[in-house]
Amino acid sequence: MKLYSGPLSLFSRKVEIALREKGLPFDREMVPFTQAKGYSPKHPAVLAANPKGQVPVLIDGDLTIFDSTVIFEYLEEAYPQAPLYPASPRDRARCRLLELTADEILLPPLRSLMTRTSPPDPDPDRQRQRMAEADRGEIQLRDHYETLSRRLGSQDHFCGERFTVADIALFMTILWVQRLKGPKLDKHPNLAAWYSRVKSRPSAGQAAAEIAAADRELSPPL
Structure with missing residues (x-):
């Protein structure tokens, strides 16, 4: 493979x-x-x-x-072992919607933060507009945090007991928000605890460490 x-x-x-x-x-x-x-x-x-x-x-x-x-x-x-989707069709649908939320609903405001690691626009007006869009993106992401925090509740994972693709997708999106100096998770302790749990998994921890190394090599300091 x-x-x-x-x-x-x-x-x-x-x-x-x-x-x-x-x-x-x-x-x-x-x-x-x-x-x-x-x-x-x-x-x-x-x-x-x-x-x-x-x-x-x-x-x-x-x-x-x-x-x-x-x-x-x-x-x-x-390769059904180890499963990364819930068992029931209804729960699988909910899991897919959460992955879609990460990929298509959180991504647009996240994308506005990416200007922070891009070369500055030589036009000062366009650069100011880009930074204003990043500020608006932060506000939207805080709203999404609130929604995700309620959705997670007291569960260890977003789709119940099992670690799923929803956790992978949401973790990666929030990791990207954090690396771009977006909103922190401190106002949502359950979401912050979930993020730490996922990051402690060897699979996610390796990805996070390699991204941090790539940032040091490829990105300007934020």
Whole structure:
């Protein structure tokens, strides 16, 4: 099994965590990345596999797939141990919605914070606009924290007793918020405790440590 990943690819790191949770050995190739050019030029194998030219791309035998959600679902069906989805159809649906929340609802305000590790816009007005958008993104993320805190309640994991793809996706999104100096979790102790529990897992801890190392190498200080 081979995974094309990226040093600062949130979605690739999601897949790495899932592979390690399932105990699946894989070869990893990191595609070239710089803060100035991003993932350009695109890796030819990634371009050939994914029309969007994005990582992650997973190759398993004669199967090549992309998109972290599609990869999650394939891994669960092809390698059901250890399960990363709840048992019942209803709970699986709720789990998928939480992953979608991380990937599509939290991502837009998170994306506004990414300007903090991007080269400044040479136009002062555009740069001020970008920073104002980051401030608005912080407000939206605080609102999302409140919703997530209520959703988590006193559970250890978002989908009950089992660690799932919902935890992986939400952890990675919140980790990205933290690395971009977004809102802290201190006003939501249950969410902060959950975040610490996930980060203490070897799979997530390795991803977090490698992201921090990539930041030191590739990103300007925040």
